[in-house]
Amino acid sequence: GQQLNQSPQSMFIQEGEDVSMNCTSSSIFNTWLWYKQDPGEGPVLLIALYKAGELTSNGRLTAQFGITRKDSFLNISASIPSDVGIYFCAGRGDSNYQLIWGAGTKLIIKP
Amino acid sequence: NAGVTQTPKFQVLKTGQSMTLQCAQDMNHNSMYWYRQDPGMGLRLIYYSASEGTTDKGEVPNGYNVSRLNKREFSLRLESAAPSQTSVYFCASSDSPLRYGYTFGSGTRLTVV
Numbered sequence: 001g002q003q004l005n006q007s008p009q010s011m012f013i014q015e016g017e018d019v020s021m022n023c024t025s026s027s028i029f030n031t032w033l034w035y036k037q038d039p040g041e042g043p044v045l046l047i048a049l050y051k052a053g054e055l056t057s058n059g060r061l062t063a064q065f066g067i068t069r070k071d072s073f074l075n076i077s078a079s080i081p082s083d084v085g086i087y088f089c090a091g092r093g094d095s096n097y098q099l100i101w102g103a104g105t106k107l108i109i110k111p
Numbered sequence: 112n113a114g115v116t117q118t119p120k121f122q123v124l125k126t127g128q129s130m131t132l133q134c135a136q137d138m139n140h141n142s143m144y145w146y147r148q149d150p151g152m153g154l155r156l157i158y159y160s161a162s163e164g165t166t167d168k169g170e171v172p173n174g175y176n177v178s179r180l181n182k183r184e185f186s187l188r189l190e191s192a193a194p195s196q197t198s199v200y201f202c203a204s205s206d207s208p209l210r211y212g213y214t215f216g217s218g219t220r221l222t223v224v
Contacts, residue, residue: 009151031209042115042201042215043154050209088153092209098169099208101153 006089006102014110019076021105023089032072033099034063035088043088047074076107084109114138117202117216124192124223132187132219134202142205143185144213145169145177147198154201160185192223 006023013019023032031050035043047058049065049072056063060077072091076083089102115136124130136143145157156169160179174196176188185204189196199220203213 004153006153033209033212035212041217042203043213044215045212048210048212090154098156098159101155103151103153 004089004091004100004102006105008105009103010106010108012108012110013079015079015081017079019079019083019107020073021087022071022073023091023102024071025091025093025100026070027093028069029072029091029093030069031092032063032065033090034061034072034074035090037086037088037104039085043086046087079107079109081109083107115202115204115214115216117200117219119219120217121220122222124189124221126193126223128192129188129190130192130221131189132200132202132221133184134186134216135184136202136204136214137183138204138206138214139182140204140206140214141182142208143179144203144205145175145185145187146201146203147171148201148218149198157187157200189221192221194223197221197223 004023034046037043047063052069054065062075064073086104086106088104090099118133141162144159146154155171158177160166163182166177178186199218201218202216205213
């Protein structure tokens with residue numbers, strides 16, 4: 001089935017570092033969603049984006065809807081231990097009713 | 112706490128056995144979903160129910176059946192479990208998934224041996 005390309009697959013970072021991850025699609029999307037999954041839990045919505053170029057923040061998290069409408073970016077500033085988990089992007093275009101999900105970016109804080 | 116409740120949390124089945132995963136939501140959402148999550152694959156939609164009384168296939172429906180028992184409950188049944196169905200299963204509900212996202216349950220970890 002169709003999937004988004006999400007990268008990186010995993011990230012090892014030091015506490016306090018900034019984090020960047022992205023998702024790309026081969027087709028145009030009109031909605032991008034970013035979720036976080038804590039261990040043993042279901043994903044939780046972080047940020048929703050609806051317009052090309054849109055930049056939206058949620059605390060230390062900022063996400064952008066790419067101008068080409070084929071990509072989206074998530075940045076986390078000054079990472080803290082509770083940021084660990086898996087971050088998923090999900091998107092929807094005109095040709096797909098249901099959301100399409102990326103494979104996730106696993107964030108790990110170096111001890 | 113309001114949300115989506117899934118049972119059981121863990122299950123081990125032998126190949127060929129059947130079982131039903133239960134899901135209930137108390138947010139009065141119209142739409143409910145069943146996903147499976149496999150390493151490196153993200154979430155894949157198995158079945159969904161846009162409203163009470165309707166169900167539709169998602170991306171990977173083979174080997175599964177669903178029942179939307181009422182507005183609150185949406186169950187997933189494996190009639191004859193196979194090792195390929197070893198996965199973590201998530202139920203979700205929503206009224207407006209593109210605006211508010213889904214509310215997910217905490218998952219059922221299923222192992223088929």
